[in-house]
Amino acid sequence: MNIVPCHRLLLLLVACLLVTAADAGVKKRDTIKSLEGKTYDVRPGRVIVNSTAMARDNYKAFLDLVSDDPDLRAEAMRRLADLELEATEAQQLASNIETLDTTRFESAVSLFLQLLEAYPDYRRNDTVLYQLARAYEISGMTDDALEVVNELVDRYPQTAIINEVQFRRGEMLFLRKKYIDAEAAYQAVVDYGDASRFYEQSLYKLGWSKFKLALHEESLDPFFELLDRKVANIELKDGDDRLEALSRAERELVEDTFRVLSISFSYMDAAESINDYLGQRGNPEYGYVIYMNLGDLYLEKERFVDAAMTYEAFVEREPYHPKSPLMQVEVIEAYKRGEFPTLVLEGKKRYVDRYGLDSPFW
Template sequence: MRAVALILLPLLLQGCVSWLQREPGPPTLASLQARPRTVQAEPVVAPPPGQVMAGYQVLLQQPAPPELTWEATRRLADLQLEQGEERLGDASAGNASAQDFASAIALYRRLLERDGAFAGRDRLLYQLARAEALAGRPARSQQALDQLVREHPNSPYLQEAQFRRGEWLFAQADYAGAEHAYAAAVAAGEASPFHQRSLFKLGWALFKQQHFEAALDAFTRLLDRRADALERFDSDALARGERELLQDTLRVVSLSFIQLGGAAGIDHYFRQNGGRGWLHRVYRSLGDLYLKQQRILDAAGAYLAFVRQHPSHPQAPGLQLLAIDNFTKHGFPSQALAAKQELAERYRLNGPAWRELDPSSRAELTPHLRRHLRDLAAHYHALVQQKGRVSKAQRDAWFELAVAWYRHYLARFPGEAESGAVNFLLAELLFERGAFN
């Protein structure tokens, strides 16, 4: 062990010793003719961690300057913490990890009890908090983090420390305290991965306090930062963890908007705070949540709310079709009929919404328009032909609608294979009504 200690000693004294070199003499003929010799350096094999720790323990038993003792103690504590983490969950190690954590904690506390003459106390507190948490003492870990943020407001560990504090406070249902900790972590900067995680949990802490608009402010900031990922939301290329974060964020955003009036709440919030390119995701998420709650009319209303405000958006036709499908599937025929009619009128050929729709969206929508136009015409044709006591005015109105939808279809899809059959149905209807002209 003493040999290992001697190996470690220079590492602790890096930068403290300089090597003296002789000034080179004038070149000689022999030196000019000599070939340089290449010396192959032997690879240095690092001793195992157990030997390294034993070496530090030997060093600590020897008289040494305070700074050397301090550094050796710190390194020994770090190694014991690292060893404890490696043993954690290893059944064959028994209780060894707990002993490692206890030893590391004792060493960190011993260093912190000194007068603070040495730099790096914030790191000691950070490591102590980690060790206490791994040892299963979260309250003591929290105390170390509290001390870190109180005494070292400019520490590079501050952001993570505030996030960890927020997690502890949130778990204790101290949502106001968690809010302040997460907000401090957010304010510490955007470069760290803890920034976006803190934004997410800040939103949740505010939501738990029923501060729904403030929660939405935090979630909106997060979604703004992940706008590129939202564009790839339906792609398999999006990493699982990122997809789950976005799904969870959109879900709690939807829960917040349910408290603020549903789709009308979305309309109001984004009128006040500006539109977003990912806004369709919010309406879709709200509709999907309503659907899971079996609130079919509210679900379709959320989908249609986006369509009515942004009819030329590439996602608008799909949301309208989703509303129609849910009306049909869940037994709302009159609402399905109205939504089909709204679709056909909104995307009328040469209408503003159709003209502004991108070519790929037009191509995707066209077969659905073809089908729904036929459905509309067939529906009113069937009403005209139904038996029973119906006023002449009502039957005439149905007739006019059936004719209008047949003609709409023929004007939109002239010369297609199905157009002949549609034209025949129109002629049959006109004949039945005696409209020979």
């Protein structure tokens, strides 16, 4: 027996019901004229309770009935497994992981595995593998999840979900401190382009992967690309409110990026490296924050002279920048904290020369 596609079956069923209704209840066709003046009670549709459970039951019944159409069986198995996984996720959100009922999870995993074994050429096996990996991850079987996503990348490098797969894979690898492999996974997402919704997060984690590998100079590009996207076109305020134009999550992301950049430059040639790198990037408006943060990092470590030199490096580079007078004040304050009275006086003199009322700045 040949089984027609599901949507055709549904159409045939509806047609049969309509024919039956026509034979049983319609004795005289109403005309438009005969409908005039009649009132009709329009009731809102009923909400189907437990529709997901009903759908699961229907797919199970369908699998019991259909045995000779591989395409339909594969599709039904996939949908049933997806529904079992969704039910597991819903339960996980509603309760603690320790109390999670594993029955549905085991059912989902079993169905995914059966599907992969029985129908190795099923056109959506890339999605099946991804869902299987998610099922393993939800249950805490993260090693199995990583093994599955590795298989997915190897077997289906051109899958439409490759950028999401590579990002999830990168996250698993990063947590295992396998930074070389994580770097490659995040790079694959970045290479995919900013059409991916994981692009910015992958830039961030790509930078961190390189940083963890002590590739400090190489880590700069992805971090600065992220900053260009987040803060290049907004006005930065002073103090703790400098990123108020961003959402809380974005602020945390940007502030952490600024922080790790400070550490990277401290491992390089400090302010000199900042000068060189920002010159290559066209001197972005937010560049002063990089100097400020590195100077602040040195202050935390009580490296007062290094802090002052970092602040002053920005002033010397961009003496007419709106933030330069503030940075010159930071030079003076760093010397004060380090108790260098002679350097404090020199800093004050330079401030007057550069930003006094008769200076070219005004």
